[in-house]
Amino acid sequence: MHTPQMLLEALRVAWMPPNGALHGIALDRLMRWNLIALCICFLAAHVWLIAAILRRRSFNQTTIPAAFRWIILTSLCAMYIWMAITAQRLWAESRFVGPEPEAMQVEVVGQQFQWYFRYPGEDAAFGATRPELVNAPGGNPLGLDARDPRSADDIVSSVLVLPVDREVDLRLRSLDVIHGLFIPGMRLKENAVPGLVLHVHFTPSVPGAYPILCSQVCGSGHARMQAMLSVVSPAEFDTWLAARQRARAEKAAP
């Protein structure tokens, strides 16, 4: 079927993809420790099980000392408590507190079957949108309301470009059904729910290209609903943003 080398290669890549986010380092460490601890439990239980199957009955040894039982139970409970506390710390750091005030704002909009990313432009404010105005072939996939002055400099992109080492505050929306924004490389997942505006924030720390997936089944094109995140240096980001702004201005001018 397949050679050992292929299997080894598969095992290597079957681990989580390379982490590119600041909070991912602690998360990866936590994941590793959790998996190791639980693998040990799994193996120990099965060693016990196999030993029990192979054992002959001897009436003087059939009961397990109460102290031994309590040690096992309390140590397992201690493990659960440790897991709950460590994981809650990470969760609280990333979700209980909002982003820094200077974090970059980007809006992520899911639509069957496409991700759109909107940058607020120079005024740092997103323009109003109305679903009646949505017209993707006409160049307005998000339904930006031209009467709203704040929307004049909004940039809509199908690629998420972010500068490295700057916190970003994602504003998640969906136009139609529930989508799931999943960036494996950023260790980030949050649903985009129609009718709600949800915020997640993170700091990309390693430049590179990362796939963006949809993790909540959203229709026949669910598996196609992918985009790219590209984390670049601040200078490159500024160049890219300026180019997008020029392109937008040129389109709006005539």
Place this chain on the structure above:
Amino acid sequence: MRSRIFTTHHRTLGIFYLFLALAAVTVGTLLSLVMRLHRVWPDLSLPFFGAMKPEDYLALVTMHGTLMVFFVLTIAPQIAFANLVLPEQIGARGMAFPRLNAAAFWLTALALLVLLAAFFVPHGAPISGWTSYPPLSAVPSAGPGQGAGMDLWLASIGIFCLASWLSAVTMLTTILGERRAGMTWSRLPMTVWAWLITSILTLLVFTVLLAAVLLLFSDRHFGSSFFVPMGDLVNGRIVGRGDGSPLLWLHLFWFFGHPEVYIAILPGMGLATSLFANFARRRPIGYRLMAAMLVAIGLLGLVVWGHHMFVSGMNPYAGTAFALTTMAIAVPSTIEVLCWLAILWGGSLLLRTPMLFALGFLSFFIAGGLTGPILAQPALDAYLHNTFFVVAHFHLVMAMAGVFSIFAGIYYWFPLITGRMMNETLGKLHFWITLIAAYGTFLPMHLSGLAGEPRHYERLSGPATSFPALLPVERGITHSALLLAAAQLIFLWNLFASARRGRIAEPNPWEATTLEWAPESGRSRVERGPYEYEIPANETNFNPQWERAAKEE
């Protein structure tokens, strides 16, 4: 006057339920094999399906999940087995309301037919998964299969809710009111405890699902807006007319959905306890403790539904609360597992086929259960949610453990039903192939999940990403799944061949102590606990429940 088809006899109905579950599991397994083949060889053209479109794959996922969760894992361990032996185990003459019980069966059968009919309507079966999140499920234009197919799905689930409500009422009344004299709470077999708890859970949660289904149906057809938000734009048309909340469906659905998992697995836990005591010839360590832990799991199961929604947009503080209740449920589960491991430590286990399957149940329960604490941590779940890691988790802890408990029950009660034994050699062959193939199928899925592969993807590659390195893993999974399905042919052969030509069983072939094995002339008053083993003075080393207790005891 008694008709053979419209019978009200509980044991016959139990067999009917088992055949119903067998039909559902056969269809569900075939669907999953088509899915596996398509994932590895996407261009393969299959008979009946032809080249598969993406929506076909999603329809298969939806129907596979619905069939397996509702019509196999809810039906077989709980309702089918309870009908088979529950009245005898508590010394009742039958179910409390036999006609209601029979009506529940026919409603369930109707629900299955309505569900399967979804394959044959225009645009086919629904594609929104067994969880049917709105607006995808609330708007017929949101995708193929979301029209007539989705309506049939909703109708089927609604009928199923009514049916399980009726059988829960019957079972609860039977357990509470029809016990034989002397059958006190501490003399109930552990299976009866489990059925008691699952019936209570069924009563409490299936009616909530019924209400949710009603609301969703109203959104689809009567212009209401419970789940569709304002300005929702699907396929170029604005369908949202009010401030409906998709999260409301998630809450209602998972309030049902999580206890549903326990409805599937608690009877297996009760049965495993009985079988371990029986085949180890030992008393369970802490009968009261184990019963209390079953109750604790059932009760805690009602307050953990939010762990399916960590990244759904729910308040992060609520995420913490649900994470803590979920972690708390690990404690009673751990105690159950430790109690089982302690019973087994007696040694000299009688490794007959039912016992092997009970051991397999335990192995899967541990393997799948241990990934539970990982998924209960919101920070880690934020990476693993809806990936194949979750698929691996619930297929091990619910599907495989549940199916192994079903197998254990069938092998165990087969002589009671048919008067014949199933073939031991074939049974053991079936067990080992199934065990290895099931691990071969579901363990590697953890790796796919860690690599970040989401569920419901019909192919490994996409515009932005591809998992070509996962292909060997995926191939291995598919081969293993094919082997897993093929091994069930041994079981089917064994089942039908043994029913006709199997060895005639003696009256109590497993030397069990619970009342379903009692001879008809068994005493009318119960004076013993369910698992009286380890009696050194006694030659047979066990005292069945139907025997009179000695004076000095």
Place this chain on the structure above:
Amino acid sequence: MPATFTRHPVEIERKDTGIGGKPPLDRRPTGGGGDGDNWENRPPGRRGPRELLSRYRLGVLFALAGDLMFFVALVSAFFVRQSAGHFDARENYVSDWHPLAVPPILWINTAILILSSLTMEMARRQLFHEIDVMDEWLGLGRPAVKRATPWLVATVILGVLFLAGQWIAWEQLVQQGFRYTSPDPSSHFFYLITGVHGAHLLLGIVALATALGALFILRRVEMRQIVVDCTAWYWHTMGLFWIFLFGLLVFFQ
């Protein structure tokens, strides 16, 4: 049942009426309960007529517990939906929920339903009067049935009146422009809750009519008691549910 399966001895049912003593009497006004029939030492089916009654009561109780969860789900949806809203173009949080003034006729309907519960209880108690029950049991006519019938008929009439009143309330709302399909969620909930409850009451009226017929058809005293008793508990519970639902619709809009 497939022919390959042998018949288990338990399958051969004994035709046992399960009646070993007098039918349940009314020393306590509720028709009693408890454990007065020597439960512990007799096998099931031989614990006296109380066993049958308590079995059916248990069944009704569990069925209604499930039903309660159904209504709890609807009510929680009511509250969730009430607090839902969206941001309008000027970033104000607005809700589409407009409180619905319930038609005043509902107050009359509620009074009718409470009255019907009283008549139902009277009917139920007639079947547990000691002297009448003993007469019926000894075959000396059917005084209890005679006494209970008018109360049952009254309950049916009041129940139909209630449903007619609900219908009038819907008509009035439709005339005011509130339909089920109108975009207002409070009207969805009004129609949904009153409709679902009305469906339950319709079932209750069918049960009452069945009980009325059964009073004359059933030959065993205790079966007549059971039919009326279970219908009564169902009817009372629906009345209780209505009071809560009505309070919800009136005070929590």
